[in-house]
Amino acid sequence: MTQIEKNSYGSTTANEDVSEFRLRNLSGREVSIITYGGIITEIITPDSDGRMENVALGFDNLEQCEKENPFFGALVGRYGNRIAKGKFALNDTEYTLAINNGENSLHGGLKGFDKVVWKVDEVKESDSFVSLKLSFLSKDMEEGFLGNLKTTVTYTLKSNNSLDILYEATTDKTTIVNLTQHSYFNLSGNFSQTIVDHEVEIDANEFVPVDAILIPVGDLASVEDTPFDFRNAKLVGNAINVHNEQIKLRAGYDYCWVLNNEDKGYRSVAKARHPKSGRMMEVLTDQPGMQFYTGNFLNGTLSVPGGGTFAKRSRFCFKTQHYPDSPNQPQFPSTTLEPGEKYSTKTT
Known part of the structure; x- marks a missing residue:
């Protein structure tokens, strides 16, 4: 049967409680997610011989997650990837972001969505899927970004072995948004081996x-x-x-x-x-x-x-x-979000 199991994952250095949710579908696939950074810590799936192994790189304790690392399994925002020299303009006004990658702002700045504890909004179980909905309110000018941005991310593990990630956000001021998930994969299940044979x-x-x-x-x-x-x-x-x-x-x-x-x-x-x-x-x-x-x-x-x-x-x-x-880069698709609009994007 489909199932969601909740466990304690410890407390952050700021004494915030962190929970782990283990989503399991009918075929035994499992996805483990913690509320710190919305991090996927494990994805357990079988090989061609039915051997179940984890294929998503991550850590097994909160202490390592809080230390500097390559965004293992984390939700990334407000802006995934780089913004040149941490500056951008909206409506003829220039804004300056936290610089954390050479001359640039990367993945939301010094304390992006990967370094906060997300609130659990909803847990669902059914015959065909299990889902976990997380939310976080990024306040106006946090890391230099304009507007109070309310973000929800819903992880859904289905009976067809798909993992859907639905990102949604609204703002009270014109802002920019580009959310993503930073899981690393090695389908061999052996993280000491390279992926050049994939x-x-x-x-x-x-x-x-x-x-x-x-x-x-x-x-x-x-x-x-x-x-x-x-x-x-x-x-x-x-x-x-x-x-x-x-x-x-x-x-x-x-x-x-x-x-x-x-x-x-x-x-x-x-x-x-x-x-x-x-x-x-x-x-x-x-x-x-x-x-x-x-x-x-x-x-x-x-x-x-x-x-x-x-x-x-x-x-x-x-x-x-x-x-x-x-x-x-005005020639690229826009990442601007206006008040009254809803940012919504889905990846499986």
């Missing part, structure tokens, strides 16, 4: 090239005849080390792909498969872009629960989102 497919004819400080240069680039062409499934390792200025800049893949068929809304955009284990995942979204990142900067210093360390390129991300620095 096959990846991305339905995108273009990607967003960046400059030396990782801000879009303004133009989109074709993936044709480049290492960024994943329109047909190929091994991640096939071209990750080729001579290419963009690959060199990020020591691998860490770019936003311009997803095809944005006008169709919610659609299939990407797949990943680990041939040896037989595990496969598919991503569906209504978003215009997706950041594909191959864990190029893990260095073996972070511990894996149960033993070992997270090695370089031992995980990948599929982060559905708007393009980096969109508030400063």
